Amino acid sequence: MENQLQRSMLKAAVNGFYSIQKTRIRVGNNIVSNFKVKIGQEPSQPEDALDADSKRLLKSLRESYKKITDGVATMTPRRFKEDGLISDFSEFALVQQYDRLVTNEDEALKQLKYAVRDFDIYRNFLEDVKGVGPTMAAVIISGFDIHKAEYPSSLWAYAGLDVVKGAGRSRKKEHLVEQTYTDAEGKEQKKMGISFNPFLKTKLIGVLGSSFVKTNGKYREIYDNYKHRISNMPAHAEKSKGHINNMAIRYTVKLFLVDLYYNWRKLEGLPVAAEYSKAKLKMIHGKAA
Numbered sequence: 001m002e003n004q005l006q007r008s009m010l011k012a013a014v015n016g017f018y019s020i021q022k023t024r025i026r027v028g029n030n031i032v033s034n035f036k037v038k039i040g041q042e043p044s045q046p047e048d049a050l051d052a053d054s055k056r057l058l059k060s061l062r063e064s065y066k067k068i069t070d071g072v073a074t075m076t077p078r079r080f081k082e083d084g085l086i087s088d089f090s091e092f093a094l095v096q097q098y099d100r101l102v103t104n105e106d107e108a109l110k111q112l113k114y115a116v117r118d119f120d121i122y123r124n125f126l127e128d129v130k131g132v133g134p135t136m137a138a139v140i141i142s143g144f145d146i147h148k149a150e151y152p153s154s155l156w157a158y159a160g161l162d163v164v165k166g167a168g169r170s171r172k173k174e175h176l177v178e179q180t181y182t183d184a185e186g187k188e189q190k191k192m193g194i195s196f197n198p199f200l201k202t203k204l205i206g207v208l209g210s211s212f213v214k215t216n217g218k219y220r221e222i223y224d225n226y227k228h229r230i231s232n233m234p235a236h237a238e239k240s241k242g243h244i245n246n247m248a249i250r251y252t253v254k255l256f257l258v259d260l261y262y263n264w265r266k267l268e269g270l271p272v273a274a275e276y277s278k279a280k281l282k283m284i285h286g287k288a289a
Helices: 004-038 052-069 089-118 120-124 134-143 152-158 198-214 218-231 241-267 275-284
Strands: 177-182 188-193
Touching: 004 089, 004 134, 089 120, 089 134, 120 134, 120 241, 134 198, 152 241, 198 218, 198 241, 218 241
Parallel strands: none
Antiparallel strands: 177 188
16 A cells, blocks of 8 residues: 555656756757758757657767777867867767756666565556556556546546536636635636646557557457547538547546556555446446546
């Protein structure tokens, strides 16, 4: 059975990992941008979307960096020697920073993979779900508080997957809710804001959903069946293939969260709402958006 301190520590580790990754991507973009300028190109994509030439450029830069630093105990601008690809010390320092970030990111990822094994829900459910790796498991465990989730719909709402006025929850004005906060002067104020965790929603839909599609497991089968069903419904005849795909992914993730709710609450010795079976039944028959 997990405790809140344990979960808080995992959440900090998850935040640390993604913070390093974000910085690594930004530095990588800067490196590629600098060198593309030299050859007359202005890059506009994030690093993960770089073309093959850009990726080869980064690889060459790292190899060049390692060649420069080979056998050098202390590198300073005065002692720096260009090798043709890295032509000045500022470029060398930027690649050096990138290389260290890659190492730190790899280490943080290893720590996450070990950390999730301390949680019953990982060992007894998530580890066996095709499409859920240790990193995604860490996001799920640290993102949701199963003790506060009385119903499967509680998980949907927190992840922004519930339905509002007949449409999936989003950042639209009509989906915002009134929130209370304390301003800089200590006074209580009200504002309209989103009611869900945007980071969690992005990871569940953008990463986990796509991962399910790439597997041949239970949730890929659910995705295929639902996609086939709605593709042949007159009500969705005008929707694009992309829209149908997104609907199927959203449906699949929601059904996964129903299963997560049941397994996690049960492991923690928490009562499972009677609505669980109803939610499962509704999802199976496609009655929940």
